[in-house]
Amino acid sequence: MEQVPVSLWTLVAGIVVTAISIWIGQNHTLMPVQASLQAPLVDGFFNVMFTIAIALFLVVEGTIVVFLIQFRQRRGDDTDGVPIEGNLPLEVFWTAIPTVIVLLLGIYSVDVFNRMGGFDPAGHPHSAAHVAQMPGSAIAATLSDTSQATTAPAIAPTIGIGASPQTLNKPADLVVDVKGIQYAWLFNYPDSGITSGELHIPVGADVQLNLSAQDVIHSFWVPNFRLKQDALPGIPTELRFVATKPGTYPVVCAELCGGYHGSMRTEVIVHTPEDYKSWRTENQIAQKQNLNQVVAVNPADLSTSEFLAPHTHDMGISAATLESVVIGQK
Numbered sequence: 001m002e003q004v005p006v007s008l009w010t011l012v013a014g015i016v017v018t019a020i021s022i023w024i025g026q027n028h029t030l031m032p033v034q035a036s037l038q039a040p041l042v043d044g045f046f047n048v049m050f051t052i053a054i055a056l057f058l059v060v061e062g063t064i065v066v067f068l069i070q071f072r073q074r075r076g077d078d079t080d081g082v083p084i085e086g087n088l089p090l091e092v093f094w095t096a097i098p099t100v101i102v103l104l105l106g107i108y109s110v111d112v113f114n115r116m117g118g119f120d121p122a123g124h125p126h127s128a129a130h131v132a133q134m135p136g137s138a139i140a141a142t143l144s145d146t147s148q149a150t151t152a153p154a155i156a157p158t159i160g161i162g163a164s165p166q167t168l169n170k171p172a173d174l175v176v177d178v179k180g181i182q183y184a185w186l187f188n189y190p191d192s193g194i195t196s197g198e199l200h201i202p203v204g205a206d207v208q209l210n211l212s213a214q215d216v217i218h219s220f221w222v223p224n225f226r227l228k229q230d231a232l233p234g235i236p237t238e239l240r241f242v243a244t245k246p247g248t249y250p251v252v253c254a255e256l257c258g259g260y261h262g263s264m265r266t267e268v269i270v271h272t273p274e275d276y277k278s279w280r281t282e283n284q285i286a287q288k289q290n291l292n293q294v295v296a297v298n299p300a301d302l303s304t305s306e307f308l309a310p311h312t313h314d315m316g317i318s319a320a321t322l323e324s325v326v327i328g329q330k
Helices: 006-027 039-070 088-116 128-132 138-144 273-296 304-315 319-329
Strands: 159-161 174-181 184-189 194-196 199-202 206-213 218-222 227-231 237-242 247-253 265-271
Touching: 006 039, 039 088, 159 227, 174 199, 174 218, 174 227, 184 199, 194 273, 199 273, 206 218, 206 227, 227 237, 265 273
Parallel strands: 159 237, 174 206, 199 265
Antiparallel strands: 174 184, 184 194, 206 237, 218 227, 218 247, 247 265
């Protein structure tokens, strides 16, 4: 029986490895549901890297298994192995191939970064409220002077993910100022005055987040959007994206920021345009009512028990006990 040539075995193995790696690389379930326009770009790059990793794993581990079987020590064989000094073509091959792969992945990653808007935010205008909250910023000092606030440009150099090439030089549909503090995210909508502990956005809108941090470095990460950007004290950063699927998605701080870092979580809620308008209207009315109540109530006009009543739960006593204590002091 004629022996099958090694080259033919190599060809068959190459075809099998290629088919398996491509199938696994394109059909895995490692990533969460895509929910932004940027997510497919990141997933496409990840799938290519994962496909290459699977192929390299199969080639390396498969070669080891074959060599373990074919070149194992036979019973009664006490001779030395064949001395091999080296193989220049093989060494050039296994050096050149990874080099080419890394270069191509680098070019691909730069293209993805550019298409997501990574090359845009070099000198982007931010809202006055966002720039004013930057500690130690000369622009913040300027904006704090009301006599100059109307003339000083609210512009600060930023880093992050900005407008894509398709939306370059176009203003975002929605701008939200995001501040990270230990251990929460605060979202302020400059156009409506709404402040929330959750991010609410309409589906399909071009959203720009102006990120800042009050104390230490935080990192704003939405896994379903495939987007993550650091929030830095004193340095404005930006994150611009388009949500494509209504739903509620987790927001995680991905930078170790203190003892309760693990609890620094919130949600981004992607509404339909109609639901977003309803949410915005309801919150504007609610915040106006709260403001009117605060202005209308003068603490000097309240009795001691009325003043302390909202805090009885935190004090660990009942309202009746508080009333009796106050009466006893009179």
